[in-house]
Amino acid sequence: MSKPVPVPFSEPPWLMGLPSAYYNHSHKKWQKTCRALVDRLLMPEGGEWERAGDVPLDLYSKFADANFLIPNLSSPLPVKWLHKVGIKELPGGLKVEDFDYLHTLIYTDEMARVGSLGPTGAITTGIAFGVPPILKFGSHELQEKFIPDLLLGKKRICIAITEPEAGSDVSNIATTATRSKDGKHFIVNGTKKWITNGLWSHYASMAVRTGGPGPGGLSMLVVPLLSTPGVSMRRIRVGGQTAAGTTFIELDDVKVPVENLIGQEGMGMKYGKTKLHNLGNPSLFLASFLSSCPVYMLDVKLNLPVMQNFNHERLTIAISVNRLSRVALSSAFAYCLKREAFSKTLMDQPVVRHRLAKCGADLEAHWAWIENYTYMMTKMSEEDASRELGGLTALAKAQAGRVIETCASTAMLLFGGNGEVPGARIPGGSEDVMLDLAVRQLVKNFQRKTKELETEIEGPAGSSKL
Template identity: 60%
Template structure:
């Protein structure tokens, strides 16, 4: 909680001195420890590293040693595995068994305080989205082979779903995995595109087609990447998040042991969809902080910038722009907080059903809010906000990153449609269950 006056919109209400029902002492202590660690080891140089388009390798190593990649995993953390690996707490302030989704939210929010998604994404995307399928669905032998190195950051992984012709349309994944006649290997052929962290990854949790067309033909494999025969990778130049290592992967007769199958053949669609919930929620949290950084920067700017003989803040049209975006921002953050609180109270299997569609909507809405706040900031910064250097450099960068929230992780239009379809599906299922109950009572 700040003891000094802060720029409006620059912090979530709970850090701006306002009461909140969500945060316990453990959460507030964690927030302070997070901010101190991240400010020193990431945020001070984030803009510089993003300009250079690569975060130095030593930063990943520092995070791995401190256990500061682990908070990007879905909560609760894999306590049994972490304790086996000698990890009992994070930063000495929160025990791994006490870590909940509010801790996750605080970490994700603090990681995005640079206003940029690339630097934090370069560190956490593989841990956050590539490791969970192995944790949740992998066999014991698969976990024993890969988790010790992945959880400690000795090796890196990524999630590899998207292809040139199949992004949000996951059911039409075309990369094939065909068993050899002796049944010992899968031969993988195809391409993956826009794979974050891929270029640095030793492995990928990859969506492949082991069966016929449609969702029932999909499976997931742990596919070796760096230096592995038949795998070629190159970085892609994208409009934003330029330091996150977006990668194009070509797979030419890649020989993968059948023991690398995650779970069961034909269950890939289910695994992918439940994995998306965590991805979309963390995108929503980070994007909301990016929107906050943009709007707070604009507020700070208009308090000192003069035009037509007076500070910009004295222009009603300027205040009107800020008010509209501020209302969007704080409404979105309130939804995120409420959402995460619900995650801490619902069993995982119920949360996946009840919150799955809403997660998609929250992710889509975060992109809309980020776009509005970044555009507002750019307009108020004027020419400075349209310049890739100087005092508006960060605003120009954030505005360029808005599509990186609205498209990856499920594109905006698909997410909005999915959200409503899921709500309707749940409603129909509950209605049918009630009808069955009423019918049975008459027998």
């Protein structure tokens, strides 16, 4: 059976049959593998899950059983640890040591085809941002304690930075961790807000205040959550990713073993004296993330001290948002081919084609940018990518927001205002119809008045009136 012709803008150019210099046989095989798994695990009911505000309890385990959680970690993957827990291949036979950033791009793009950040965020955000601090900066004993179960999906983790009074300004974190009298535990008190996946997490990589005010008093702990005395959690419903399990966490005298400290205690003020090549020092990791903590949706995530991790976070956001924009734009494109108004399809209206074209230009330019940066990351060392691509990937992430705003607004408008703000632009006549009507009316009035003026100047036949 022949495949249907894809709607324009529904796929990146390389998946529309156009040649690309970026993707090899491994990438093409991986794309087919990812598509098949996403089609099976997410696409059938993902939209309904987001509308309902939750995902099935066994969704995470299904991804774990397929080794389909691991691609959320940045490239190169933690090969030694993966081999140690028995994971040598990803779905489709891709060896973990062969996984590169183009595989990351493909995985992220395919996951976002569901058209919402909720269902995908429910299974990706925690492992993507909660595990790296332990892998990068945790002691060998700390890794032995947590990493095997986290990689195998037997346990879940989240990243817990944001608080009601500390969002992007992480130095205002007020959650305290004081040592017990016997020195065996930290006693943690405070609140965390906008914590994605918190509801389901056994642990959190959590920023806490172990010292005085400011960033220099902050440390990171692996804090137990589920079934832990003193921990209470409740869901926060947020627009755009309700099913992702965004959580408000309260901590009341929660006992955390001192061995759960990630890296060294309270080294946040060292960043200003740290050069790039020193950023891998575990004692300085807090300083680095404090220096640059961008907001990812409604949750501030940990930025690791090697800029490659900055790149990973921002790049995956840009990829996901580009695909969401693509879903919106291609859906509107298909609708405009069928929907009729004034005895012709919307696509026959020049103003509609103009709107779609402008969105398509922004979308594909952004995608080309993403592909280019991703390819660079496959060819550069971590140090070089850290130095050269940090700012550029930040721009790509920022541009993603501009692209989705344009594409989503246009799509909602063309669908008849099925959205909050565009909904106000439809009653009394859709915006495009009103714009066209206004100009035609202005032209008509101009032509009428011009003709009247010419008649008045010329006067009746035979008259000498000027």
